[in-house]
Amino acid sequence: MAVGLQAPLASSLRPVAGCELGWAQAGIRKAGRKDLLLVRLAEQASAAGVFTRNRFCAAPVQVCRAHLASGVPIRALLINSGCANAGTGAPGLADAMRTCEAAARLLGCEPAQVLPFSTGVIMEPLPVDAIVKALPAAVARLDAGGWLEAAETIMTTDTVPKAASASCRLDGAGVNVTGIAKGAGMIRPDMATLLAFVVTDAAVVPGVLAELTRRAADRSFNRITVDGDMSTNDSFVVAATGRAGAPPIADLDDPRCGGLERAIGDVAQQLALAIVRDGEGATKFIRILVEQALSQSEASTVAYAVAHSPLVKTAMFASDPNLGRILSAVGASGIRDLDPSTVQLYLNDVWVARDGARHPDYREHDGQRVMRGAEILVRIVLGRGGAHATVWTCDLSHQYVSINADYRS
């Protein structure tokens, strides 16, 4: 039940020169579904990633970090669903490495040039043999036009495949940026992983790409929350194949950086918002905007406190304008010197609380009208400074509990 979200048209997804995608059915958890994706990158592509900060990070996350740190050019991404390979200790690391070795043999590169990603049940061993056996079929399907099927392959409880494209011009050369993602949170918890892969045919040196990746994450995946849980496997990787023909961007002061940053950021934000709109059980798409904070960090803290409050989220589900819950969440967010009398609260165009108390002109039917919509803006003005932050989230519904309480079968 995605909120205002439809599957992208295959024709809207721009092929990226130097990037091919192929899927296979490895039968990792269920037979007869696409569960293995191979992404082949041109030689000398650069890649960068941001990963979960969960200390119980999965084996593939550890392998990704090591392979990226080794400095060799990345030639392939290998993604499986159905098993997270997390909480699996040293054998899990060896399993992730074996899948890299198998892919490297087929592609004629080094294992360190393959980045592995897994999503699925935690604390169960990766079925390496099934993956190795299915890999040739994925290689056989490698195709630059395979983006939509790639997005379908990494879906778990997502109801809509998530993919987006953007383009820009660098020195007159047209550059494409295309990405895919799968959802996280408010999602079947044994598969509660955010995975996102964005590829561009621009040429970017690794150090610059790493910074562009961090910036894109901070404005997209790091600004969404569904249930506040941080997966063991969350990964966001950006690769640049350099096949568009423009000379490489070698430092952040390069004037072309801005255009590429916007294109990558645009794709990342489209994917991130699609994840929220398709949050499992979601019936509302909610933007929380905190303004006039002392710092951006303070604004974020308040926005997340509101976004994570189960009482706010259930009120949104019920279209119940019980808006004191929002003030309460602001008050509980940990800003010790917050003065309630400078706080304003708006719901879309409705001024709900003025100077920390119910606005005298506020009428509940006005709040109700906004709450009944599928898209809601909660605007909180702190009256403390000039910083602001946005967080996107969804509501907490019966279906969230159903999905997460279902036994893994």
Place this chain on the structure above:
Amino acid sequence: MAVGLQAPLASSLRPVAGCELGWAQAGIRKAGRKDLLLVRLAEQASAAGVFTRNRFCAAPVQVCRAHLASGVPIRALLINSGCANAGTGAPGLADAMRTCEAAARLLGCEPAQVLPFSTGVIMEPLPVDAIVKALPAAVARLDAGGWLEAAETIMTTDTVPKAASASCRLDGAGVNVTGIAKGAGMIRPDMATLLAFVVTDAAVVPGVLAELTRRAADRSFNRITVDGDMSTNDSFVVAATGRAGAPPIADLDDPRCGGLERAIGDVAQQLALAIVRDGEGATKFIRILVEQALSQSEASTVAYAVAHSPLVKTAMFASDPNLGRILSAVGASGIRDLDPSTVQLYLNDVWVARDGARHPDYREHDGQRVMRGAEILVRIVLGRGGAHATVWTCDLSHQYVSINADYRS
């Protein structure tokens, strides 16, 4: 649907010399229910309180703090349900004061000797006239045996009244401690307030009582969590009437302090655990014990991270031994140098994860057996130090969403 909790017998609640309780029906939100409680304390009683740290704290919380800070002996507690008097600005403060003035007139004391408490809908004005009109009926019912009816009067969505007693001997004098509480969190959100009142007939000077109150809160109400929301009205007050006959405890080194601290702590913990067992929608009572942490604060952080994880809570509801969720919550708790390979996880007597990965001997049916029980111990051994902490919580069920999504009617 309280987990293993029954209403206390009136005969189990010890009267406390110098404390009388009387209820009334003020019709604050609904007609024909007890919604107003007056507690009269003997002259020269001392009192201390801990209150919500929510910056949007309710008007009565602000008045309580001011009255306690003024140093005059407290003569009465006045508690209403049905309206929180929070998010009400300056008029809300004036309303709370008017109820104190009305009670003071009837009891022949100063308004500053009355502590007001409210619980109910946020951002709506307090019906002061209804409260003032009902007060004489509460005065007429004042009785030292009124504890169980007092507990019933402050119930909102609680399904079981919460009251407990303990006793100890100080210098040969028998001392009683009796308290009542109402639940918070996983409770109808417009009434999501924890209120607890404990009275003893020991004699304790205010400074010592304040410290004993803080200690009791840290081992009881500050160790429970239902949904992580912190109400605008949370209040825990301890009063000491001095009517038991033992000489006053004037400093914390007094050897009698230990016995009284245990008795107050015992009552506070009984009330706190009753709140969790009666958490709205709760079907499981869960104790999370974190051991071998570097500090107690670290142990608490990890325990709360697990207790607040919606994925852990829904797994508990479903009796689904999807225990990687617990490891994931531990990993996401923010301990940057946590080494997963020193972490052990036990569920009751079952060793689930050894050295950070699934224990080779762990079988899912053993986990399932524990998860099917109504009372579950989650023990997490960090292998980092000698500190430990316990947090009590409950599961996240369909009923939680139903209750919190119900329109306030």
